[in-house]
Amino acid sequence: MTPTWLPALTELLGPNQVSVEADTLAIHGTDKWFAANTPKAVVFAESTADVSATLRFATENNIPVTPRGSGVGYVGGCVPLNGGIALSLARMNQILELNPADGLAIVQPGVITGDLQNAAAQLGWFYPPDPASLKECSLGGNLATNAGGPRCLKYGVTRHYVLGLEAVLMDGTILRAGGRCHKNKTGFDLIGLFVGSEGLLGIITEATLRLIPHPPLRAMLSASFDTFAEAAHAVQQILGSGHLPSALEITDRFTLQAARNYIGDTVPTGNAHLLIEIDGQPDAVPLEIAALQTLLQSLNALTISAAIGDLACEAFWKLRREFSYSLRATGLIKLNEDVVVPRGKLVELVTFAENLQAESGFPVACFGHAGDGNIHVNIMVPDMNDPDQRDRAEIALDRLFHHVLSLGGAITGEHGVGLAKKRWFPEAISPGAMDVHQRLKSALDPNNLLNPGKFVTPISE
Structure with missing residues (x-):
């Protein structure tokens, strides 16, 4: 049903900036998480003045507004849970x-x-x-x-x-x-x-x-190991030896196998993998790469490959960026959880994930930023529309987040809370912090019209 406020909104912004076409509404009703809800209208803001006018109009007419960027988030953060207006900022791209x-x-x-x-x-x-x-x-x-x-x-x-x-x-x-x-x-x-x-x-x-x-030179090492524990130990040894890589990525066996199935034999052998990037001055980078190669050899790396310069490094990074696509190519729904644990707990986290796989019956893939403990734990579910599978997935997620919190970890490192982690948010912060969150929301959005239905509501609600 066309909302009664649509003509006034269209007159305010112009017909080229307001859409109620079915395809447009559907696109702006979801992100890369599985949840979706269709907005009543999509506004394409082209200036700060457009955003201000839209929000002022929505406040006067009590209309929920959900802002949206590119829609590639993993937690349902831009899903317009209460309908209303989906406010796209994609045209403000200068x-x-x-x-x-x-x-x-x-x-x-x-x-x-x-x-x-x-x-x-x-x-x-x-x-x-x-x-x-x-x-x-x-x-x-x-x-x-x-x-x-x-x-x-x-x-x-x-x-x-x-x-x-x-x-x-x-x-x-x-x-x-x-x-x-x-x-x-x-x-x-x-x-x-x-x-x-x-x-x-x-x-x-x-x-x-x-x-x-911009660093004048960067270089990378790709190293494979027989076990995840050996790769995690290598992370500690690299940092403990005085090296500070610009990136230090770890990957588990399931993710590597999915990548081999998707990409082919260019994926390194072994059951765990590290990517190490170094950048800095041209005289220093080759020396540090050589020192790291020697260190990795002493830590029982199965294979070690080096890349020097932007083009060669990008080939390594292309492999890393393909991991998510490789997991999607399995045909399973990837519940991508960007949990964080203290760096010394990496092996414990992955061991827990392996046990969770056996317990839930769903494959669990782990990869991510080993240097800061931010590991993407992906629970791979065939069909989230199947009630039994969805219930089992929710139980698995609950077990995961509670375990992460018990390790002194955090439920999100970079994706945000959104809808996906909403029910664990109260446990993830202190009661005092929750109170401050609600006070801030109440002060700036007392009627709960801005991205409503997410993890913080005004005190009055």
Whole structure:
């Protein structure tokens, strides 16, 4: 049924920016998680003024609004659970400024992460955050979830590169926080408040991002091991020997086999795998790679391959980025959980995952960022629409998250809470922290219209 408020919204923004076409509604009703709910209308914002006008209109008419970037999230964060308006920021896709002298870029939220990286690299500068979906995910989505990626170990996550931002509150108020300075301690950390807030407090419409000089040379090692425990031990030895790789990735047996089935024999042998990336000055990188090769040989690596330079390294990274697609190619639904454990608990986590596989009857695949303990545990379910399978999957997820919390871990490292992890959120933070979350939501969105139905509601609800 066409909503009664649609003509007024269309008149406010124009017919080219409001759609109720069935295909458009369906696309904007889901992300890469399995949940979906169709919005009543999709608004394609083209400016901050459009976002402000839409939110002000929605507040006046009590309409839920769910912001959306590229829709490649894994937790249902952009699913419009209460219908209403799906607010797409995809058309706000301009790099407004690249300024090496100031070491920054100013971007709109619809810019694709990889496009900013490429544009900065052409000037000899570097934007390090690198989620695996960097060729399709948007910076707005990265900001909303405080996205990470393999390079977090050395360079940090999205929040560490935000100097300033512009955001719109539910009542249409436009605020700016931070600016162009690399140091700025003026007032509360409003940037930190909005980065990672998953669109529950406001919608980011512009960001000023820190750039750093691009490392002159990078190199990589690909090493396979007979067991996951040996690969995890190698991680500790690498870091304990004074090396700080820019990335340190680990992969288990099931994921490797799925990749072999999908890609072919180019996938290394063995039951566990490490990818190690080093970057820095041309005189230093080859020496460090040689030292790491010697170390890996002493740690019983089955195979060791090296890559020097961007093109050779990208071939290794292409393999890493294919892991998710390889798992999807199994035909199973991939419940991708980005849990985090203290680094010393990696073997315990994967051992638990192997036991969970036997207990649940579902394959469980583990891979991810070994250097910071952020491991993607993927429970592979044939059919989430089958009630029995869905119940067993929910039990398996419950066991996983409780075990992670018992290890002193976190339920999400980079994907966010969204819908997928909503029921574990109260256990993952302290009662005092929950109270503060609800107070903030109540202050900025008292009627719970902005991305409603997710993990925080106003106190009144």
